[in-house]
Amino acid sequence: MTHSAKKLTTALSRYLLIQNRIRHARSLMLLPRIILAMTMFVSSSVSFGFVIDFECLPPTPASGSGCVAPSDNAQIVGPYTDGTTSVAFGFDTNNDLVIDVPARFEKRGVQGGPVDPIISYVADNPVVQDIDLTTNNVGGDWLLRNPKTPEPDAVTLFSGDDMLIVYSGILPNAASAQVWDLDGLEQWRFEAFDSSDSPITFIDTIPGPGNSTGGQFDGRPYSISFNNLPTLIKTIRVSQIGGSPTAGFGFDNFNATAGIPEPSTLFLATLGLLGIGFHRRKRA
Numbered sequence: 001m002t003h004s005a006k007k008l009t010t011a012l013s014r015y016l017l018i019q020n021r022i023r024h025a026r027s028l029m030l031l032p033r034i035i036l037a038m039t040m041f042v043s044s045s046v047s048f049g050f051v052i053d054f055e056c057l058p059p060t061p062a063s064g065s066g067c068v069a070p071s072d073n074a075q076i077v078g079p080y081t082d083g084t085t086s087v088a089f090g091f092d093t094n095n096d097l098v099i100d101v102p103a104r105f106e107k108r109g110v111q112g113g114p115v116d117p118i119i120s121y122v123a124d125n126p127v128v129q130d131i132d133l134t135t136n137n138v139g140g141d142w143l144l145r146n147p148k149t150p151e152p153d154a155v156t157l158f159s160g161d162d163m164l165i166v167y168s169g170i171l172p173n174a175a176s177a178q179v180w181d182l183d184g185l186e187q188w189r190f191e192a193f194d195s196s197d198s199p200i201t202f203i204d205t206i207p208g209p210g211n212s213t214g215g216q217f218d219g220r221p222y223s224i225s226f227n228n229l230p231t232l233i234k235t236i237r238v239s240q241i242g243g244s245p246t247a248g249f250g251f252d253n254f255n256a257t258a259g260i261p262e263p264s265t266l267f268l269a270t271l272g273l274l275g276i277g278f279h280r281r282k283r284a
Contacts, residue, residue, distance in 0.1 A: 049174075049258025050082040054105060054142045059086075061256075063140075070142060072107040073118055073151075079168065080256075086168045087256045089144060091155045097197050097235050099164050101153045106130055106145040106250070120145035121181040121248030130180075130250060133219030143180060143252040158245035163238040165254070171195070171232035174259040178221035180250030182208035186243025190224050193235040200231045207242050221252065227259035 056067035058078040070076075079086040090099030106120045109129025116129050120143065132139035146163065147153045155161035165175075179188055182205060191202035203224045209215030226233065240247065 049255040050085055052080045052254045053140055054144050055140050070105040074105050075102040077102055084170045088166045090164055092162045092164050101147055101155055103144050104147055106143050108132055108141055118148050120250040131219050139252050143250050146249045157240040157249055165236040167234055171234060172257040173229045173232050174227050176225035176255045176260045178223050178253045180221050180252055181219055182217035182222045183215045184208055184244050184247055186247040187241050189239045189241045191237045192226055192233045194231045195234040200229055225260035
């Protein structure tokens, strides 16, 4: 090989090496975008479910076509349904896992607004009626609460009157929900039961901060989630296991058929999708 041919071969090799490095650098630049897109895709697909936000009267589970807005303090009568799974909400006063008293709608208020004689919780001072202090108003305009004095069907959660979520139709093995305004050392237990009324598992919230205002969950949601249980859920019982006997109970955004994706699940699924994408690109 002549000296000129060697120089040409060397130059060509360097050119190809530079082109490979450029392609590799471009791939690295796109990687964060790919990861973000994959994570959003996995998150949206895993967390899809039958969500009840209490913005509508039953049977319509969420705002949209057919939604009829509730009235403040009205009983929640009848189940919500997505056509295959139905869910009823109420309170058990004799520990038999049967709804004895319907739950009630509560209208969220505004700071300094008119005082509601019956409220689920007070979030801050001056008088605030069940306010949503999240930045994106995740609580909407309505939530679920327990009947309270002076209502004739008032229940006392700390004395054994438990909230029930009762399923019919196709039963799920996952669910998630929000408890609002967790403070004053109040603590709640969510317990799942199967069709034979046998307990499956339970989740305890953390004890709410001792102060009644200004805490981490003051006017904000605390989320719980049952994920991929080994047995289908027929009933979820919510019991107060700590805090004041007069603590207000606010419940919202119940996903009847899906839990909250765990970060590890999202991470592994995203890596798997990335691996598939890069494998296909390499073969191409």
